[in-house]
Amino acid sequence: MVASAGSLVKVAVMSKSASSASKPKEGRGIVIMGNGPSLRQTIDNDSEWLLSHDLMAVNFAANTPDFFNLRPGYYVLADGHFFSGTQTDPNVAKLWQEMGRISWKMTLWVPSKTLPLAKALTLHNDNITLKTFNLTPLEGNKALVHRLMDAGLGMPRPRNVMIPAIMAAIREGFKKIWLCGADHTWTRTLSVDDENFVVSIQPHFYEDNEKEHERVRSTYAGLHLHDVLGSMTVAFRSYWELADYARTRGIEIINATPGSMIDAFPRKV
Secondary structure, three states: OHHHHHHHHHHHHHOOOOOOOOOOEEEEEEEEEOOOOHHHHHHHHOHHHHHOOEEEEEHHHHHOHHHHHHOOOEEEOOOHHHHOOOOOOHHHHHHHHHHOOOOOOEEEEEEHHHHHHHHHHOOOOOOEEEEEEOOOEOOOOHHHHHHHHHOOOOEOOOOOOHHHHHHHHHHOOEEEEEEEOOOOOHHHHEEEOOOOOEEEOOOOOOOOOHHHHHHHHHHHOOOOHHHHHHHHHHHHHHHHHHHHHHHHOOOEEEEOOOOOOOOOOOEOO
8 A cells, every 4th residue: 555655646746647548459570679699699680570670779779870770769868867878978979960861760768847948959850759757656456557557647767768668668668578698697797896896797789988988987986785786786677577467468578688687578589
């Protein structure tokens, strides 16, 4: 009861009007391309399979040459950094420059609260359609939480961009969702140095530049190991909550990521 009440309060305070759900896209599947290192293998070895599906990209994917070869029809940005770092982070500035070069129709999903800035940043590209979701974390009674998710008012705690990406794919009406590049092998690259600083290296299918490495280091500078591990726990739990929600709505989510540590979805690689 307490968790359910808390979710209702969060919705009242945090949630804004979000894009309506689309009609079911029967017979069509979508591949959500996370930026984990295994996506390189999938692009190099299974590009024909990728291109036979609708595609969704996330985060800094637009800064890679592969983006303009794959031409995904959907894109998700969830981290506030993408909407506040254009003056201080050259990688974010480059991202929005690349968005301006998109020459095909693409739907960009962003948090509801960032819509005004997202409109300004995409103003000069008519190929981009903006849609919004609420990052409001939902917990408590399952039936209540599922109804709030149906209304687009929130989602399981969005620790990782793949969580809002899956929600966006569901809102787009896809009944079959494939996950690629969702390695989530964070614990393999997690360590604590001799000065008790937590070191978390999160490799991508592309090579991060030094500016991005600096940003990640600064993000982890004030965190303790139990904070980082707790955050990982939140992400993996959210996937189980998404799996349960998808099952009740007749949606199939398949993890096609080699070596992925997400244990909530059936696998096919």
